[in-house]
Amino acid sequence: MGDFLMPSLGADMVEGRLIQWRVAPGDVVAKGDIVAVVDTSKAEIEVEIFEPGVIEELVVDPGEKVAVGAVLAHVRSTGVAATQAPAAPEPTAAEPAPPVPAAVVAAAAPAPPAEPPGAADGSGRRRVSPLARRVAAHLGVDPASCEGTGPGGAVTRADVERTAAEPATRAPAPPAMPAPSAMPAPPTMPAPSAPMPQTIEPPAVAATAGDERSIAMRRTIARLMARSKREIPHYYLGHHIDLSRALDWLKERNAPRGPAERVLPAALLLKAVALACREHPGLNGFWVDDELRPGGGVHVGVAISLRGGGLLAPAIHDADMLGVEALMAALRDLTQRARRGQLRGSEMADPTITVTSLGERGVETVYGVIHPPQVALVGFGRVTERAWAVRGMVGARPVVHATLAVDHRAADGHTGGLFLGSIDSRLQEPEAL
């Protein structure tokens, strides 16, 4: 028996309101399935579960506000039946099977492990293309739940994307109240994945949440920023970067594409930052308990201002591994979902560094405040045309002022300088991004 707890969806979160269950007792859940929607005072977040299992009981009702760490639901781990059984083999017995209560045997033993649909060979390992796997991780889709239409029945990107789009057309979730007769499904039942119905009717709390949330979000930002400036000894560095090569390259690349497929300079800047993070892991992580904890992967938080005021900085996971097109797609997707209030828990919880970009309408320079417990924040101002001297010749070049705020407890100025330099040199070779 395991518990599904109210997650911490950011360093600033102390409690959350459960808005909606996406599962019902008896549902089989796989790692990464979205099981609930939680309001964190910043946004409604879809919360994933990280242990596969069967939902036993929903402890908290929609609308309730509970502290981080409180039990939301009881979950029975998949395949746990054997360990639950009093496994005390008699040392002398030659009998291979430990004595197990008959009921447990009946429930767990007879069904062979469900072969995932479309397993192409006898190994039981599902064929999933590398691209599909990457996109699936990004979209929070379990590739095993997708129908494979690729070579040899392999799951392709299109299959993953189709599955990701599907919940909108599926039936709504069964009522959250456990029906008295509903028995938990045995874990070996071929349940491809937990049903993940989209919100069909708006949750009751959402209607009143608008104003309340914007006040709460302001308070959250206030608390977080005050903590940052109180605790973090910031140092700041700035560096002007010539973007002519990067923008020329982008222009050529974008020329044959429609507006919806174009890559914006922001994606190049993000990719350069992500690669610099990989090179300088000392700025990619968290300051916790008087020491630096490196981030597990480069998850770049992107500061997104909301139309109604306020700010979110959800993560693009493994941004260093994404090509610029994939990164652009991720950025578009994240911005849209942030503004619709449809972010996922893992996106809110684990950015390892934050980037704030002022874009076209901003000013030239931004000195950012670090998002604790992260240790660095990169700022990009507006790209402006400037007189720029190269080898004694002055010409007009598009230039961006990149700034870096670093927690001096975690890293010194030298590291910061190398980091900004790395961003610069990567932007001079855009084709390698």
Place this chain on the structure above:
Amino acid sequence: MSTADRTVTLTYRDAMREAMSEAMRADERVFLIGEDVGRYGGAFGVSKGMLAEFGPERIRDAPLSESAFTGAGIGAALNGMRPIVEIMTVNFSLLALDQIVNNAATIRHMSGGQFAVPLVIRMCTGAGRQLAAQHSHSFEGWYAHIPGIKVLAPATIADARGMLAPALADPNPVLIFEHGSLYNVSGELPAEREPVDIERAAVMHAGDDVTLVAYGGLLGRVLEAAERLTGRGVSAEVIDLRVLRPLDEATVLRSISRTHRAVIVDEGWRSGSLSAELSARIAERAFYELDAPVERVCAEEVPTSYAAHLEQAAIPQADDVVAAALRTVGRDG
């Protein structure tokens, strides 16, 4: 009508000849040496008429020793000339392998940069003309293994005319592989010479679903395959490698990062080949972009037959390329 708008119709052979003649008019250090290049006009007629214009000093018939006349070319290059060595076919270049691999490719390195070998070696390559096992090899992939030389594979009339000049301007040895099936192909070119590069692969047909990579003699079949794929609802991008060493992998990877699928077409044998190298680089550099396994369409691993039907069965056809491309999108041919 201005000269910029005028076009001329040339065969691949004419284009090659024109390129050599222009180079010889422009630079007196350039000369041509090889078997039957003078009085006979070249085994494939490429140098026909050049003896009359340039004389026996500059259009030199060589004795039947590939090692000797390739070595002579290397010596001339070391001494400031700009030789073009014509080896009749890649099959016979094996007799000059020592000169090419041990001398031409290494002298700059071994002399600490004191001596360069600005040499161009042209040769015919490929199968498909019923010339049997000893005259049908595609060994350009072997040469692409060797550091110190550049390997070109002009597949178009424009490249046949344009690649020689930059090859001669290169301070190091450059090998040019002319597929035997191309000499009679004709096409229209601007009358005004346009410079071409010898660094980049070229996208010859734009598409979104699968990238077909080819070069030299098979480019035409692959373009035909792309047209047929369009008819079956698959949008194929065709890349002409043009330069086999150093490989322009950036162009290939850029395409695959859009299409997420690749078919490599090579007339060489599959094992230890250029197609193997490309496939490995795609796996190394674009693994997370791939939505299907890389497909290769190569020659069957047999000595090439004289019999036409057996020969054609052994070398890649447009049908094979179409089938491989359909497999990458999860459809059976």
